[in-house]
Structures are given as C-alpha cells and as structure tokens.
Amino acid sequence: MGAYLAFKETWRSRGRFLLVSLLVALLTALVLFIAGLAEGLGRGNIEYLSNLDADLIAYQAEAQILIAASRLPRGTLQDIERVPGVKAAGPIEFSRVSIILPGTTPQGQPRKPLDVSLIQVEPGRPGEPPVRFGRQLQNRRGKEAIIDSLVARRAGLSVGDEFTIRSLQGTREEFYTLRVVGITTSQQYAIQPSIIVPLLTGDQIKPKPVVEDRPSSDISSNIIAIKLDLPEDPAEARAFRELMKRRLESQVKKIQVVDIRTAYENTPGYSAQKGTLDTQRYFALVIGVLVLGGFFQIQALQKVAQIGVLKAIGTPNRAIIAASLVQITTVTAFGVFIGTVITLSLALALPVGVPIVFAPQTVFIALVSLLLIGPLGGLLSIRYSVSVEPLTALGLAQ
Amino acid sequence: MGIALEVRNVTKIYGSGENAVVAVNDVSFSVAEGEFVALVGPSGSGKTTLLAMLAGLLYPTQGNIYIDGQDLAKMDDAQRTAFRRQRIGFTFQANNLMPYLTARENVELMMRLNGGCKSECSRMAVELLTRLGLGHRLNNLPRQLSGGEQQRVAIARALIHNPTLVLADEPTASLDTERAYQVVETFADLIHGHRRAGIMVTHDLRMCIYVDRVIQMQDGRIVRILSQRDEIDELASAKRQRTKTTAVAEVTAASSAPDGQFPR
Known part of the structure; x- marks a missing residue:
C-alpha cells in the first residue's frame, strides 16, 4: 500500500521530484569527484610505498619518519641483514x-x-x-x-x-x-x-x-625496505612484525623501524590532504542530508491535510511510513544513479594525468553514503507524518 | 431493520478542573440500517466532536458507542484504525481526495487498504462512479474535477467497501446550492439503496429534505429530534424560503441564531 501511494505521487508529481533527484545527482557528482580526487592524490603520494613488497621500513632514528630527512649509510643495510628473522633488505x-x-x-x-x-x-x-x-x-x-x-x-x-x-x-x-x-x-x-x-x-x-670531485664510496639511501620471514598465520605474523621492529631498533644503531602503513601515513602532506578532502566530502554529505531533509519536511507540512484524511479512513501508520520511505529512497536512488552516470562520463573525458581515481571500494562507500542521506534527511519528515492526527481531517487537531 | 449504530450516554470533556469544557453532554441515540440522519446545530454545538467519537478518532469521557454491536471503547488504537477502514465510510468538508490519484484510484483506495484491489474492485469502482454520473471522469485527477464531482468521488470512496456506517462531515460546505442538493440526494439514495447507516453533519438545514431524521444539538446536548417527514420538510423549506427571500435577514440571523436555523 505504501509503495502504491509513493509511486503514484512520485509519478504524478514527477517534475517536482525530478528536480530533487537532479539536486541529488549534482551532490553525487560532487561527492564522487572529491572522493576520486582524494583517492587520486592519495595514491599519487603514497602508491609506491603502499605497494612496496616489504614488511617494515627503516628510517634514520632522528628523521621522525620523514623520507627526505632520513639518511642511512651502507653499513646500516648490512647490520639489518644480519638480524635473525630478516629475509632481505633493500x-x-x-x-x-x-x-x-x-x-x-x-x-x-x-x-x-x-x-x-x-x-x-x-x-x-x-x-x-x-x-x-x-x-x-x-x-x-x-x-x-x-x-x-x-x-x-x-x-x-x-x-x-x-x-x-x-x-x-x-x-x-x-x-x-x-x-x-x-x-x-x-x-x-x-x-x-x-x-x-x-x-x-x-x-x-x-x-x-x-x-664533488671524488664521489663518496659510501652510497647511502633514504630508507631501507625490510622483508621478514613471516609466519603464515596472520595473527602470528602481526606479532612477529612487532617483535622484529623492536629487535631491529635494539640491534641496529640509529634507526627507527615502522610498518608500511605508518610509513605512508607520515608522508608529508598525505594526512593533511586526505583530511581536507575527506572533510569536503563529509560536508557535501551533510549538505545533502539537510537539503533532502528540508525538502521532504516542507512536503510533509504541505500534506498534513492529506495525511489526516488517509489516517481518518483507516490507513495504518506503517503504510504512511512505507510510503515516505519508498518515495525518499526512490528519489535519492534515481538522483544517485544519474549523478554516477554523469560523473563517470565526465571522468572518461578527463585528460591523462588528472589525479582522479575511482577505486571500486571508494566509489562504493561514497554511493552507499549518498543513498543513506535521503532516508536520513527524511527521518524528520517521516516522524512528523506519523505524528499527524487523523482528527486533522475533521479540523479538530492543529 | 437492525441497529447499525448505538450511542449510549456519551459525554466528552476537554481539559480538567476549572478549564474543563463539556463538548458533548450525555448524548444517546441510535441509527438503523438504511437510515440517513442529519446532525445539525450551530458552530460549537459538539456535532463534529460527536462525529469524531463515532468514527473512533476520539475517546468518549463517558458512555459507549456500538457499531454493529461492537463497543469502540474496548478497542485499542490499532483495532480502531482497522475497524475504521473496514466498517466506516468517510467524506470530509475539504481535502477529501488524494490529489495524485485519479477518481477511480481514489475510490479503489479503500479496497486497497482492505487487502488489495483486483479486477473485481476496479469494476465496482467504475460502476459506482458511473452511477454517480462520473463515468467520463474516471481517469481525471481531483484538480481536473469540479467541487461537486470531487464530493461525489468521495461519496463513492465512502461506500465502495460496504461499510456499516457512513459519516459525512459538512459534505456541501464548499458547493453551490444546486450542486449541494445533487450531492446530498445522491448520498441519500446510496445510503438507502445499499442499506447503510448514514450520518451527515451539516449547517445547511435545506439539505435535511433528503434525510430520515434530524438530530439537533446545542451546547453539547441533543435538544430536538425530528423524525416526522412533515416536520423535517418544514424545517428544510423554512430555511430554503429564507434563503430565497432575504439575504440580509440571513446575516441578522447569523448573530441571533434562532431555533432550528443555523446560518454559517
């Protein structure tokens, strides 16, 4: 029953609902582009490190996990290789x-x-x-x-x-x-x-x-990638990595050892950039919640008399809630679909080198978030619709 | 004729203590199957509050209401909602129809609420609307219908599911005189023809020529019940003549509200 009412109303007022869907489409494009930009810039910064075939990375102890500030002499590489448990180092x-x-x-x-x-x-x-x-x-x-x-x-x-x-x-x-x-x-x-x-x-x-006239014979490096003899069990492997970090730092002088994730999260600008773009994305989602919430709330206010009549003739609250939810979800899903098509079409036209990457996982999370903003924004209007008294139909409730 | 509705010593008091307002005061009456009753009285006389209690939208402070022998007081909210959609038909003063449903869909709505609308329900809706002179308006939206046509669609919706009791709140309020007569006459015919119990709240005493009984309320009490045809016709025609003769007198009457005449 709820779905019947929702689809009839949406179809018969399709112009109005299409406008809201287009608004959702624009928000979708905005959120997806920001997500793609965050992913693209993030990858551009850390791709090499995050794909490194290594378990740990050694930095110079005083370098504060900054690659540019870290210098490790050749001797350190040999010291690391001698520590039991190290499979290879580069x-x-x-x-x-x-x-x-x-x-x-x-x-x-x-x-x-x-x-x-x-x-x-x-x-x-x-x-x-x-x-x-x-x-x-x-x-x-x-x-x-x-x-x-x-x-x-x-x-x-x-x-x-x-x-x-x-x-x-x-x-x-x-x-x-x-x-x-x-x-x-x-x-x-x-x-x-x-x-x-x-x-x-x-x-x-x-x-x-x-x-220099005579180049130094000691070739140094910024960091040293370390591969370990890891146990197969993931839990044991985690524990072994932690053990090896401490062991390497105690047995090799003047190094700090971190895992790959810590290494790329400390890449200059990465966290700040990711934080800024994520904030923009969350803001776009919040704006979406407020805009959709506002629209459906105004619509609910305009429909008080209709809802009152529906309740007076015996429509249960669950049908009123279902009608609102189906309508909100349909309008949002349609908008998200249009927005995704627009975004992906535009992305195909982008020149090579523009740092926008639509990773499946990132796009999926963004789309799920966008699909949730409709029902989230509409919660208030649904609550309001449920609270409408059937007496409104008789002019006895305000 | 069986009793469709029985109202026993019903009282409704809003508020409490010094702020208590008695809207309906110890009202009792019954309506038989196939009987069409007008509930009349000036504004504030308690007729809409009484109608709301008959529909199970308000709980009486005291007394009992039986529809088809079932006591509304013994039902919880969910049971009342279900009872309303199964056993009561409703038309309202305004905003009767869902603006996004066609005339036929608005009528089918009651059947859908009561478990679905298959081809039989659609056929019944078309038949009823055709009988009400709306056969050419089946697929029109409410905004494409006149006020009278909208009320006739609402009447069809109120009757399509064969309710025990049909309640009409000021069904002629937004209609011109000619359409008002048409609508109430149609309503009365259907009530009598389908052997339903019908109650119409109205300010317009002229409409009483189509009812079987007039219950007149004032200050929450029933002050008079007219059941003789000649008494009812006299009441209705007196109002009709007044309307025809002097509009100025109508305005004057509005302030003094003489017995039996309740100008809006």
Whole structure:
C-alpha cells in the first residue's frame, strides 16, 4: 500500500521530484569527484610505498619518519641483514628529475619536460617493483630503468626505448640516457609517476646541490625496505612484525623501524590532504542530508491535510511510513544513479594525468553514503507524518 | 431493520478542573440500517466532536458507542484504525481526495487498504462512479474535477467497501446550492439503496429534505429530534424560503441564531 501511494505521487508529481533527484545527482557528482580526487592524490603520494613488497621500513632514528630527512649509510643495510628473522633488505633513495620529451606541441613549441620521481633501488632486493611488461633490473650499474605505466603513456615510451633525463648537477643541467627495460604499474610517489633505476646508476643521475670531485664510496639511501620471514598465520605474523621492529631498533644503531602503513601515513602532506578532502566530502554529505531533509519536511507540512484524511479512513501508520520511505529512497536512488552516470562520463573525458581515481571500494562507500542521506534527511519528515492526527481531517487537531 | 449504530450516554470533556469544557453532554441515540440522519446545530454545538467519537478518532469521557454491536471503547488504537477502514465510510468538508490519484484510484483506495484491489474492485469502482454520473471522469485527477464531482468521488470512496456506517462531515460546505442538493440526494439514495447507516453533519438545514431524521444539538446536548417527514420538510423549506427571500435577514440571523436555523 505504501509503495502504491509513493509511486503514484512520485509519478504524478514527477517534475517536482525530478528536480530533487537532479539536486541529488549534482551532490553525487560532487561527492564522487572529491572522493576520486582524494583517492587520486592519495595514491599519487603514497602508491609506491603502499605497494612496496616489504614488511617494515627503516628510517634514520632522528628523521621522525620523514623520507627526505632520513639518511642511512651502507653499513646500516648490512647490520639489518644480519638480524635473525630478516629475509632481505633493500636500500631506496628518492629524488626528482625530468624526462625530455621528443617532438613539439601542435603550436610548434618544444614539449614541456615530464617531471618524475627517480627511485633508486638495488636490483633483486626489496624496493624494486614487479614489472608488467619487459624484465626486472639486472645490472647494478646498468643504464636501464623500469618506468611506471603513467610515464609510458605520457612520454609515449615502451620497452626497449631510450629516453633522456635532465638533472641539475650543482649549477649545471646534465642529460643522461636510459633504456626502458620494464614497465610497472601503480608506482607514483610525491604526486609524480616514477622511474626506477639501479642505486649506483641513480647516484650519478640524481640532482646534487654540489658536484664533488671524488664521489663518496659510501652510497647511502633514504630508507631501507625490510622483508621478514613471516609466519603464515596472520595473527602470528602481526606479532612477529612487532617483535622484529623492536629487535631491529635494539640491534641496529640509529634507526627507527615502522610498518608500511605508518610509513605512508607520515608522508608529508598525505594526512593533511586526505583530511581536507575527506572533510569536503563529509560536508557535501551533510549538505545533502539537510537539503533532502528540508525538502521532504516542507512536503510533509504541505500534506498534513492529506495525511489526516488517509489516517481518518483507516490507513495504518506503517503504510504512511512505507510510503515516505519508498518515495525518499526512490528519489535519492534515481538522483544517485544519474549523478554516477554523469560523473563517470565526465571522468572518461578527463585528460591523462588528472589525479582522479575511482577505486571500486571508494566509489562504493561514497554511493552507499549518498543513498543513506535521503532516508536520513527524511527521518524528520517521516516522524512528523506519523505524528499527524487523523482528527486533522475533521479540523479538530492543529 | 437492525441497529447499525448505538450511542449510549456519551459525554466528552476537554481539559480538567476549572478549564474543563463539556463538548458533548450525555448524548444517546441510535441509527438503523438504511437510515440517513442529519446532525445539525450551530458552530460549537459538539456535532463534529460527536462525529469524531463515532468514527473512533476520539475517546468518549463517558458512555459507549456500538457499531454493529461492537463497543469502540474496548478497542485499542490499532483495532480502531482497522475497524475504521473496514466498517466506516468517510467524506470530509475539504481535502477529501488524494490529489495524485485519479477518481477511480481514489475510490479503489479503500479496497486497497482492505487487502488489495483486483479486477473485481476496479469494476465496482467504475460502476459506482458511473452511477454517480462520473463515468467520463474516471481517469481525471481531483484538480481536473469540479467541487461537486470531487464530493461525489468521495461519496463513492465512502461506500465502495460496504461499510456499516457512513459519516459525512459538512459534505456541501464548499458547493453551490444546486450542486449541494445533487450531492446530498445522491448520498441519500446510496445510503438507502445499499442499506447503510448514514450520518451527515451539516449547517445547511435545506439539505435535511433528503434525510430520515434530524438530530439537533446545542451546547453539547441533543435538544430536538425530528423524525416526522412533515416536520423535517418544514424545517428544510423554512430555511430554503429564507434563503430565497432575504439575504440580509440571513446575516441578522447569523448573530441571533434562532431555533432550528443555523446560518454559517
């Protein structure tokens, strides 16, 4: 009965309800874009770290879990490897360089260099991401690189291609040529796609404020990725990780060891950025609750006489509640559907590189939240409808 | 003729102590099957409060109301709601119809409330509306109907589920004289034809020419019951003549409210 009344009213007043659905659609687009932006920017910042095939990460003790502030000498790597329970360890060094893109723009101008994160790793050790195409790094001093699929798309590179890197050495710009040996995915760092090179090769390429005449023989790194001999049982594995953190910090001097999650949550800007975007998303949802709540409350106020008559002729409260709920849910669901279609259509038209990612889980959570705002906003109007006295029909209740 | 409605010593008091207002004071009467009764009286005489108690919308402070032999006082709220939709038909002064349902759907509504509307229910609704002269208006929304047509749809809705008692609250209040007569005449025909008990609250004594009995209330009490045809016709025609002769007198009467005449 409730559904019958709801659908009849919604259909016969479809213009009015369509406007509300469009409002929900706009809110849906807003929430989904903010969620996509949060996901995209978040991934751009931490993708490499969060996908790292390692269990723990070691930082310099005084670095306060900041990669840029952390410097670990080669000796620390060897000390870590000697701790029982450590399966493998790999040094990782981060910096930024630019890839010179061949060709010109349609206007005849040279193409703008592509800024990338240069990630130095030891071939075959934790830190080197698995490739989707091509092969892993083989030579510690080879002029070779694994590139992120975003770099491949934006620079038009594929396996076997050579590319040129521009890097500032002191006050001079230097150019280095590398060959693409493999293509990996989802390895952005610091909102930039990355190229992964052997540690020793990268040490020559990475920008330096001062060029030394005799390069230091001790190659240091920002962090060390540690892989453990983890037990298979998840609970035991968690306990073992905790034990190894303490053991490593006590047996290796001047390091702080954290798990992967702690590492990427401490990436500069990540938490603040995520917090800001999440706040915007929650605000959009709250606005949705208030707007829908206001609309349905006004509608309930306008329908007091009708509700009074319905009750007077014997309509039970459950039918009144069902009618309101079905109507609110239908209008909201239709709006969310339209909004999702609009958002995904617009997303397809976005240029490569715009940091908006619609991860299934994020989109699902956003859509469920949006579907809930209707009933949540309508609660007040439903409560009000239930409280309408059937005597209203006779003009005996105010 | 069986008794459809019996009202025994019903009193309704609003508030308590010094603020107590007696709206209905020790009222007793009964209505038989197929009998159409008019409840008349000036504003504040307690007729709408009485109607609300007859419909199970208000609890009497004292006394009992029996419909089909069932005591409304012994029912809880849910039972009263169910009783209303099964055994009582209702028309109201205004806002009678759901604006988003067509004439036919508004009539079918009572059947849907009582367990569903299959092809039989739809056929009954169409038949009843056609009998009320609305066969060409079945799929019109209320806003596309005149006031009189809307009231006739409401009457059809009040009767479609074969209730024991049909209650009408000022059914002619928003109608012109000619339509008012048409509506009440139709109502009376259906009450008599379907052998239902009907009670109509009205200010308009002219409408009493179609009823079988007139119960006149004042200050919460029944002050007069007219059941003889000539008495009722005299009351109705006196009002009718007054309406025709002098509108000025009507205004004067409104302030003095003489016996038997209750101008709005």
